[in-house]
Amino acid sequence: MTIDLPISSQSCQTLDDWLCYIEQSHPQHQIELGLDRVLQVARRADLQQLPGQVVLIAGTNGKGTTARCMEQLLLDSGRSVAVYSSPHLVHFRERLRINQQDVADEKWVEAFAFVEQLRESIDLTYFEFTTLAAFYLIKTLQPDLALVEVGLGGRLDATNIVTPDLSVLTTIDLDHQDWLGSDREAIGREKAGIFRANQVAVVAEQNVPASVFAVASEKNSQLLCAGRDYSWQQAEHSWQCVLGPEVLSELPLVQLPLQNCATALMALQQLQLLPAQEVVRRSLAQVQLAGRMQWLQHQPAILLDVAHNPQSIAYLAQQLATMKSRFRHIHAVCGMLQDKIKPDALAALQSLVEHWHLVSLPAPRGATAHQLQAVVPQGQQVSLYNDVLSGYRHAESVVSDDDLLLVFGSFVTVSAVLAYTSPPEAK
Structure with missing residues (x-):
């Protein structure tokens, strides 16, 4: 019989070794918010002092796409950019x-x-541990800008040890209530913890909780808010973005929320790094992010999205509603974490999805397919599977060329499908 002995740091040779070592010491699902530990270690090598300009991005949804838009615009302007985000989809790197x-x-x-x-x-x-390692790499590689996504909340998240030149707050909705509070006011206060004294913060949320304004007042932070200080408007084949007195017109439509694209543009304007309009148009035309409204193929159509909370699922439903007429049936492979299963979690998709392929996700956080079945709108066809790939393979085998197969519900669900469908050299 083989006995798996705990791995030590001295025996770590590969990235997988290190991830195993860190996981055994403190599993990912064991969360302990607070800055004391991480800041004490960071100060020993000034890891909290990142090079170049730093943007700290918090929010319930939209962090990844906002950062991705900023990244593309900056790269097309000739600047070097680091982006730190979590979780990953297929590879930790x-x-x-x-x-x-x-x-x-x-x-x-x-x-x-x-x-x-x-x-x-x-x-x-x-x-x-992983955040400090990322900050070490950013210091080593010396990019012009570092775009840092908050992991959970803001005020007590490990990323909040940096001193940003600009803070961005995307959206505020109910998520991670066990850690951030039971309502939007409490959650807003935690996320506003990334604001800095006498600095600008761009806020994309269009229904801003009073707590966010309160934190800004306490810190003397200047808020630039969507709908008041900047806005966007979609036309049939393009959109425009108004950034104070500046208007960017005839922008290409993208598969990402325009709210996040506009917020990225506003953030760059505040950093005095907004490119010329022709560069903006060219950059936006090529912006995409894995797992966000990502088309895996088109016949039959397979769409991946990491929507996993009420706000992101509602946005996904809006997008599906605009394309429903193109498809005969919509099938959905859905797997969620236990803390995301609320009575109305999937209500927004009731009139869109006709066949649910519910999959169990791994313990300890993953919900079972039977648990998920309890929140599926009644009267719809449901199939249950023990794991993501079983559900995906079966759903893929039954959809017709004129159907849509949607995969969503968790980063875990989407990452399993991406890993399964990636070409061998990408795995």
């Missing part, structure tokens, strides 16, 4: 990209070894 390239495994190995030595006897959570 996706969490940090420099100039749109994932940082190589060997660089992550170097960074983890550095943080392990730096922390000495201080215990770090999985996210704290």
Whole structure:
């Protein structure tokens, strides 16, 4: 009988070794918010002081697409850009990209070894450890700008040890209530914790909780709010963005929320890095992000989206409603985490999805297909599966060329399908 012994840092040779070591020390699902531990370690090597300009991005939804839009616009302006985000979809190295390239495994190995030595006897959570490693890499690689996505909340998230030149708050909705509070006011206060004294913060949320304004007042932060200080308007074949007195017109429509694109433009304007309009048009025309309204194929049509909370699922439903007439039937492969299953979690999709393929996600956080069945709108066809790939393979086998197969509900669900469908060289 083979006994798996705990791995030690001294035996770590590969990225997988390090991830196993960090996971066994503090599993990903064990969350401990707070800045004391991570800041104490960071200060030993000034990891909280990132090079160039720094943008800190918080919000319930839209962080990834806002950062992606900013990244593309900056790259097309000739600047070097680092983007730190989580979670990843297929490979851990996706969490940090420099100039749109994932940082190589060997660089992550170097960074983890550095943080392990730096922390000495201080215990770090999985996210704290990986965040410090990412900050080490950003300092080493010296990009012009670092776009840093908050992991959870804002005020007590490990990313909040940096001093941003600009803060961005995308949206505020009910999510992670066990950690952030039971209502939008409490959640808004936590997310507004990324604001800085006497600095600008761009806020994309169009129904801003009073708590966000209160935090801004306490910190003397200047808020630039969607609908008041900047706006966007969609036409049939294009859209325009109004940034104060500046108007960007005839912008190409994209598969990402225009709210996030407009927020990216506003953020760049505030950093005095907004490109010329022809560069903006060219950049937006090529912006896309894996797992966000991502077309895997078109016949039959397979669409992936990481929508996993009420706000993002409602947006997904809006997009599906505009394209429903193109398809005979819509099938959905759905797997969710237990804390996302609310009585009306899937209500927005009731009139759109005709056949639900419900899949169980791995413990400890994943919900079973039977748990998910309890929130599926009644009267619709339902099939249950023990795992994502079983559900996906069966759904793929029964859809017709004129049907749409939607895969959504969690990063875990989408990542499993992406890993399964990726070409061998990408795996």
